[in-house]
Amino acid sequence: MNRSYGEDQQRLLQVLDMLPVYTVLLSPDYHVPFANRFFRERFGESHGRRCYEYLFGRTEPCDVCETFKVFKTKAPLRWAWTGPDGRNYDIWDFPFTDVDGSSLVMEVGIDVTDLLQAQERARVAQKMESIGRLAGGVAHDFNNILSVITGYAEMALGSLQEGDPLRDDVSEILNAGRKGAALARQLLAFSRRQVLSLEVLDLNAVVGRVEKMLRRVIGEDVLFSVTLGQDLGRVKADPGQVEQVLMNLAVNARDAMSKGGRLSLATGNCTLCEPLPKHLTSAAPGEYVRLSVADTGCGMTDDVKARIFEPFFTTKAKGMGTGLGLATVYGIVQQSGGAIGVLTAPGKGTTFEVYLPRMQDE
Numbered sequence: 001m002n003r004s005y006g007e008d009q010q011r012l013l014q015v016l017d018m019l020p021v022y023t024v025l026l027s028p029d030y031h032v033p034f035a036n037r038f039f040r041e042r043f044g045e046s047h048g049r050r051c052y053e054y055l056f057g058r059t060e061p062c063d064v065c066e067t068f069k070v071f072k073t074k075a076p077l078r079w080a081w082t083g084p085d086g087r088n089y090d091i092w093d094f095p096f097t098d099v100d101g102s103s104l105v106m107e108v109g110i111d112v113t114d115l116l117q118a119q120e121r122a123r124v125a126q127k128m129e130s131i132g133r134l135a136g137g138v139a140h141d142f143n144n145i146l147s148v149i150t151g152y153a154e155m156a157l158g159s160l161q162e163g164d165p166l167r168d169d170v171s172e173i174l175n176a177g178r179k180g181a182a183l184a185r186q187l188l189a190f191s192r193r194q195v196l197s198l199e200v201l202d203l204n205a206v207v208g209r210v211e212k213m214l215r216r217v218i219g220e221d222v223l224f225s226v227t228l229g230q231d232l233g234r235v236k237a238d239p240g241q242v243e244q245v246l247m248n249l250a251v252n253a254r255d256a257m258s259k260g261g262r263l264s265l266a267t268g269n270c271t272l273c274e275p276l277p278k279h280l281t282s283a284a285p286g287e288y289v290r291l292s293v294a295d296t297g298c299g300m301t302d303d304v305k306a307r308i309f310e311p312f313f314t315t316k317a318k319g320m321g322t323g324l325g326l327a328t329v330y331g332i333v334q335q336s337g338g339a340i341g342v343l344t345a346p347g348k349g350t351t352f353e354v355y356l357p358r359m360q361d362e
Contacts, residue, residue: 013034013036016034016036017036017037018036018037019036019038020038021038021108021109021110021111022035022036022038022039022042022043022089022107022108022109022111023035023036023038023039023106023107023108023109024036024039024046024106024107024109025096025098025104025105025106025107026051026067026068026104026105026106026107027102027103027104028068028071028103029050030050030051030052030061030068031048031049031050031051032046032047032049032050032051033098033104039109042083042085042087043055043083043084043085055083055084056084066079066081066091066093067091067093067105067107068105070093070094070095070105071095071103071105074095075095076092076093076094076095077092077093078090078091078092078093079091079093081109083109087111087113088111088112088113088116089109089110089111089112090109090110090112091107091108091109091110092107092108092109092110093105093106093107094106094107094108114274114275117275117276117278118275118276121276121280121282121283142180142184143181143184146177146180146181146184147181149173149177149180150174150177150178150181153170153173153174153177154174156170157170157171157174183324197238197239197240198236198237198238199236199237199238199239200234200235200236200359201234201235201236201237201239201242202232202234203232203235203242203267203289203291203356204228204229204232204267206239206242206243206246207226207228207246207265207267207291208228209243210243210246210247211226213247214246214247214250214265217247217250217251217254218250218251218253218254218263219254221257221259221260222254222257222260222261222262222263223260223261223262223263224262224263224264224265225262225263225264225265226264226265226266227264227265227266227267228266228267229266229267229268229269229289231269232267232268232269232289233269233287233289233358233359234289234358234359235289235336235356235357235358235359236336236337236357236359237336237356238332238336241332241336242332242336244328244329244332245291245329245332245333245354246265246291246293248325248326248328248329249293249329249352249354250263250265250293251325252325252326252352253293253294253295253297253350253352254295255297256295256297256298256299256349256350257295257296257297257298258297258298261295261296261297261349262295262296263293263294263295263296264292264293264294264295265291265292265293265294266291266292266294267289267290267291267292268289268290268292269287269288269289269290269358270287270288270289270290270355271286271287271288272284272285272286272288272355273285277341279341279342279343279353280339280340280341280353280355282334282339283339283341283355284339286357286358287357287358287360288338288339288355288356288357288358289355289356289357289358290353290354290355291353291354291356292351292352292353292354293351293352293354294349294350294351294352295349295350295351296349297349297350298346298347299344299345299346299347299348299349299350300315300342300344300345300346300350301346305342305344308326308342309326309327309329309330309340310327311324311327312324312327313327329352329354333354333355333356336356336357337356337357338354338355338356338357339354339355340352340353340354340355341353341355
């Protein structure tokens with residue numbers, strides 16, 4: 001509190017000083033006669049300085065300032081602001097007359113960063129849920145049709161003698177039907193409509209079983225390392241599906257490192273608290289076992305990152321991928337009660353983090 005006020009005004013300013021939102025008074029010459037504790041702790045001491053100096057390190061007023069429009073219009077104004085701390089604020093400005101009759105603007109800023117992140121997580125989860133219902137319905141009907149095709153193909157193949165020229169043609173029909181059924185199973189995994197065989201698992205043991213296979217899959221030009229967490233909690237999941245998650249993420253990482261690089265796989269116990277990490281698509285506070293798969297590949301743009309879990313979305317060349325690998329991973333993790341997130345940037349590599357609920361007892 002930076003200037004002399006009467007007893008009533010001082011009491012009011014003390015109340016403002018305790019609010020969990022920032023409150024400031026701004027004068028027409030850009031000085032800040034009052035800034036409450038919330039504001040000072042976020043942006044520094046304002047006494048004797050102009051707002052553009054200590055907020056942005058400028059020597060001249062900002063080119064555009066929403067707040068100072070209020071001095072001209074004499075009307076309240078609401079706008080959004082991203083502060084120098086990277087947080088998002090919902091700003092309310094009101095014309096204010098000081099005790100000496102001078103014009104001020106009273107500004108209240110509410111930190112809505114966590115709210116916006118929660119809304120974005122809910123939007124993404126809702127979108128994926130809608131896509132999942134559509135994909136699950138299509139996959140279910142498609143699977144029924146393929147069952148008829150493969151069934152009749154097997155019957156036809158069994159009735160043909162060895163050497164019959166039609167055997168190769170019927171075999172191709174049967175193979176195509178089986179490939180289609182495999183795709184349908186992946187769609188069912190994404191839509192969380194597949195049948196899981198749940199067991200209480202030690203994730204370290206699952207990683208150990210597939211480690212040799214992963215080393216063969218990723219090739220010799222990728223440096224592969226595994227770090228297993230100590231005293232790792234148990235999770236309840238389908239071991240075959242967890243192995244598929246590991247395989248899909250490793251193959252995806254390998255494909256992102258066409259010129260070689262490093263692939264790191266790690267496990268560990270983790271506690272998620274509010275506010276939840278921004279990069280998680282859906283999660284709830286609680287105890288988890290975390291599996292992370294990190295690569296030093298090309299990374300992803302924000303546009304690509306926003307769609308990576310959608311079925312049939314792929315950045316690979318035509319014929320190089322179905323676009324169902326990460327969609328399958330997403331479905332398996334969701335059906336197992338977990339959450340998955342991705343940290344990435346162009347040229348900075350990618351880290352996928354899978355969170356599976358930790359069992360409270362063995």
